[in-house]
Amino acid sequence: MTKKTKTLVLALGLGVLVAGCGHPSNISKETAHGMANARMESMIDSKADNPVHTVVMPHDEPVFPPGPGRDEFVTACVVCHSPRYITMQPRFSRSTWLSEVNKMKDVYGAHISDEQALKITDYLFSINGKAGRGQGPKGTYGE
Amino acid sequence: MNRRGFLQLMGVTGVAALAASCNRINSTVGTLSSPTNLVRFPEKTEMILLTDRPPQLETPIHYFRQDLTPNEAFFVRWHLEGIPTSVDLRSFRLNVSGHVRHPLQISVDELRSQFEPISIIAVNQCSGNSRSFFEPRVPGGQWKHGAVGNAKWTGVPVKSILDRAQVKSGAVDVSFNGLDVPPLPSVSDFVKALSIDHARDGEVMIAYAMNDQALPMVNGFPLRLVVPGWYGTYWVKALSDITVLPQPFSNFWTDKAYRIPNAPNGTESPKDLAKDTVPINKFNVRSIFVRPDPNEILHPGMQTEIEGVAFDSGYGIRRVEVSTDGGANWADARLDPEIGKYSWRRWRMPWTPRNRGQYRLMARATNAVGETQSKEQWNRSGFMWNVIQNVDVKVG
Numbered sequence: 001m002t003k004k005t006k007t008l009v010l011a012l013g014l015g016v017l018v019a020g021c022g023h024p025s026n027i028s029k030e031t032a033h034g035m036a037n038a039r040m041e042s043m044i045d046s047k048a049d050n051p052v053h054t055v056v057m058p059h060d061e062p063v064f065p066p067g068p069g070r071d072e073f074v075t076a077c078v079v080c081h082s083p084r085y086i087t088m089q090p091r092f093s094r095s096t097w098l099s100e101v102n103k104m105k106d107v108y109g110a111h112i113s114d115e116q117a118l119k120i121t122d123y124l125f126s127i128n129g130k131a132g133r134g135q136g137p138k139g140t141y142g143e
Numbered sequence: 144m145n146r147r148g149f150l151q152l153m154g155v156t157g158v159a160a161l162a163a164s165c166n167r168i169n170s171t172v173g174t175l176s177s178p179t180n181l182v183r184f185p186e187k188t189e190m191i192l193l194t195d196r197p198p199q200l201e202t203p204i205h206y207f208r209q210d211l212t213p214n215e216a217f218f219v220r221w222h223l224e225g226i227p228t229s230v231d232l233r234s235f236r237l238n239v240s241g242h243v244r245h246p247l248q249i250s251v252d253e254l255r256s257q258f259e260p261i262s263i264i265a266v267n268q269c270s271g272n273s274r275s276f277f278e279p280r281v282p283g284g285q286w287k288h289g290a291v292g293n294a295k296w297t298g299v300p301v302k303s304i305l306d307r308a309q310v311k312s313g314a315v316d317v318s319f320n321g322l323d324v325p326p327l328p329s330v331s332d333f334v335k336a337l338s339i340d341h342a343r344d345g346e347v348m349i350a351y352a353m354n355d356q357a358l359p360m361v362n363g364f365p366l367r368l369v370v371p372g373w374y375g376t377y378w379v380k381a382l383s384d385i386t387v388l389p390q391p392f393s394n395f396w397t398d399k400a401y402r403i404p405n406a407p408n409g410t411e412s413p414k415d416l417a418k419d420t421v422p423i424n425k426f427n428v429r430s431i432f433v434r435p436d437p438n439e440i441l442h443p444g445m446q447t448e449i450e451g452v453a454f455d456s457g458y459g460i461r462r463v464e465v466s467t468d469g470g471a472n473w474a475d476a477r478l479d480p481e482i483g484k485y486s487w488r489r490w491r492m493p494w495t496p497r498n499r500g501q502y503r504l505m506a507r508a509t510n511a512v513g514e515t516q517s518k519e520q521w522n523r524s525g526f527m528w529n530v531i532q533n534v535d536v537k538v539g
Contacts, residue, residue, distance in 0.1 A: 057185065059195070
């Protein structure tokens with residue numbers, strides 16, 4: 001890509017930034033009702049005869065409730081994936097959540113210290129944990 | 144576009160995407176257990192949202208009433224945050240390298256014009272389709288039955304491309320990489336491999352069209368590897384690099400991820416996890432109800448049609464039995480004509496419920512080599528679900 005093209009694309013990007021943020025927020029009643037009908041905005045700018053095919057991905061990440069370890073969660077986890085990777089899971093035992101966090105840390109390559117891993121586990125368990133101390137299934141990879 | 148240019152553009156469009164929607168954030172707080180949001184991604188219709196970044200989108204079952212799943216409704220599953228959002232076909236090249244005499248860089252136009260095309264109707268199914276039905280529950284994408292689709296794929300056999308590149312003697316594996324990139328340098332790039340013999344079987348292909356149209360970006364535009372009869376993890380999207388290897392391929396996504404117990408149907412016990420595992424590979428046999436809709440209310444004395452699709456890894460579906468009484472009695476469903484060995488096959492059975500009440504419908508498919516569906520099944524990764532499906536309907 002030429003420098004000129006990059007500048008153009010950057011300018012376009014910033015243009016969208018300004019345009020997008022000019023509207024009032026709509027995190028509102030729809031949110032409270034579980035977003036059953038919510039739709040994410042998307043945009044396609046390519047035409048059939050355009051050799052450059054570009055799409056703009058929607059952004060629809062859930063807002064997370066306060067809780068112990070929330071800061072660590074936001075810092076270490078959300079850089080690589082949406083928090084929805086947590087919200088779509090069923091409630092798991094603390095040991096399952098810990099093994100998930102350790103999997104991210106030790107196997108996938110997330111930058112998480114041992115201390116952070118425990119705090120993140122606290123958070124995941126607090127928002128989506130299963131009562132009781134049952135030994136849940138250990139997470140594996142690629143799922 | 145070269146990889147760096149692509150990344151730069153992606154970074155910028157990423158910012159644009161974030162910005163474009165910064166005031167359109169919705170939340171599912173309070174519905175942590177089972178979000179059932181419908182969302183619309185670029186070039187897609189409304190689909191069931193599992194995750195947004197990277198996207199995992201499930202097809203609503205009613206689309207399976209069509210033999211070919213529309214592109215706009217075909218399921219989506221990416222692994223890495225850095226997914227391609229822009230491709231310049233003037234600079235995009237499919238690179239063929241490694242253990243070959245003539246490395247190639249092929250444009251999409253050249254792929255279309257210089258090679259003899261083939262078309263195959265084939266099911267693509269996520270390894271974790273139906274994961275949410277495993278008990279005990281397992282972590283991972285909590286798919287119901289919609290991480291699957293059937294499409295007509297058109298493109299070029301990998302064999303044709305490898306023949307042009309002239310594979311050297313001693314080749315063992317062929318690896319396939321796409322334009323998606325890891326969010327951190329410490330995260331493994333998503334690359335998958337097939338044996339050289341499999342890659343050269345004449346059916347494994349590089350598709351530039353899906354149902355006679357260009358692929359949607361989130362389904363792998365401009366090129367996607369098609370591995371008929373094998374799980375979707377091998378169907379590398381936005382395919383950009385083919386590397387022939389003189390030694391077995393090894394990486395995280397093969398050595399640690401996407402492995403199944405080396406046991407019949409990939410089954411193990413939660414209390415005694417298998418130590419011997421192998422990479423996931425061919426589909427097992429399964430069937431999926433598409434009609435009646437679980438919310439549909441049926442009426443006594445009125446005929447309705449029970450309908451579904453069944454598929455396997457390519458042997459062919461020979462029999463589908465249906466029960467309307469929770470498995471006590473079974474009757475053969477009528478099979479629609481086969482439309483391809485790797486396609487799913489539709490089955491139908493007329494049914495006139497006599498009385499009001501709850502009925503449990505079940506369907507069990509069997510293929511040409513006698514393989515049939517499981518009564519129970521579990522593995523730690525939630526792969527290869529093929530338990531006989533129950534659908535509870537109300538007649539009233």
